[in-house]
Amino acid sequence: MTWKKVCTAGDIAENTIAEYDVDGAKIAVVRSGEDVFAYPLRCPHMEEPLSTGFCDGETVTCSFHLWQWDMRTGESTGEAEVDLLKYPVKVEDGDLYVDMTNVLSYE
Numbered sequence: 469m470t471w472k473k474v475c476t477a478g479d480i481a482e483n484t485i486a487e488y489d490v491d492g493a494k495i496a497v498v499r500s501g502e503d504v505f506a507y508p509l510r511c512p513h514m515e516e517p518l519s520t521g522f523c524d525g526e527t528v529t530c531s532f533h534l535w536q537w538d539m540r541t542g543e544s545t546g547e548a549e550v551d552l553l554k555y556p557v558k559v560e561d562g563d564l565y566v567d568m569t570n571v572l573s574y575e
């Protein structure tokens with residue numbers, strides 16, 4: 469695993485989808501209480517940025533065509549035809565780390 473520090477976990481606002489650039493790789497991050505989840509920035513439908521979407525603490529919604537996924541599992545909860553890839557995360561000493569081993573890159 470290739471853990472990279474992303475931010476201070478407490479800096480991630482709840483009910484938003486934050487965008488981070490980690491060594492040139494763009495990821496989307498959401499938080500619900502102490503739980504934090506990370507995904508590729510680009511929606512698996514048409515690669516629009518998830519950071520313009522919505523998170524209500526249970527569901528991640530892409531703003532473009534409203535595909536939705538379970539925030540915790542990445543599984544489709546609606547019309548999404550594919551699940552949302554999740555990246556491994558950990559919080560140590562209040563800092564959020566994401567395993568960048570299999571992070572997708574975009575041109």
Ligand code: FES
Nearest residue numbers: 511513514530533
């Ligand atoms: S681009 Fe996200 S649902 Fe279509």
